[in-house]
Amino acid sequence: MSDNDEPRTDRHINFDAPAALRKWPSLNNQRRTEATGPYLLREGTLDECLREFLDKPAPTRHLYEIHTSPQPPLVADVLSGDLGELARLREFL
Numbered sequence: 001m002s003d004n005d006e007p008r009t010d011r012h013i014n015f016d017a018p019a020a021l022r023k024w025p026s027l028n029n030q031r032r033t034e035a036t037g038p039y040l041l042r043e044g045t046l047d048e049c050l051r052e053f054l055d056k057p058a059p060t061r062h063l064y065e066i067h068t069s070p071q072p073p074l075v076a077d078v079l080s081g082d083l084g085e086l087a088r089l090r091e092f093l
Helices: 046-055 058-063 084-092
Strands: 018-023 039-045 064-068
Antiparallel strands (some): 018 064
16 A cells, blocks of 8 residues: 555644543433533543544434644544544544
8 A cells, every 4th residue: 555545634633632521411412501511521632532432322422522732723622523534534643
């Protein structure tokens, strides 16, 4: 396999950056509206938090956030929702 066969990215992502996985309080798989914010589940690296996030059932992932140092343009300070693209990039680095 040549270098041209792999996806190219000119952007470096530091998956060893400190991060925290947080979860919003919920009831019936919906965020609690009276909650003041998400609570801490895990502190570690961006890679560790991303792996734990991806281990969560897909229908509940909207309740989770990863907080980390921003790495523009691909990594914001708060990551939520569909993080599949970020996970795929991790596999190639």
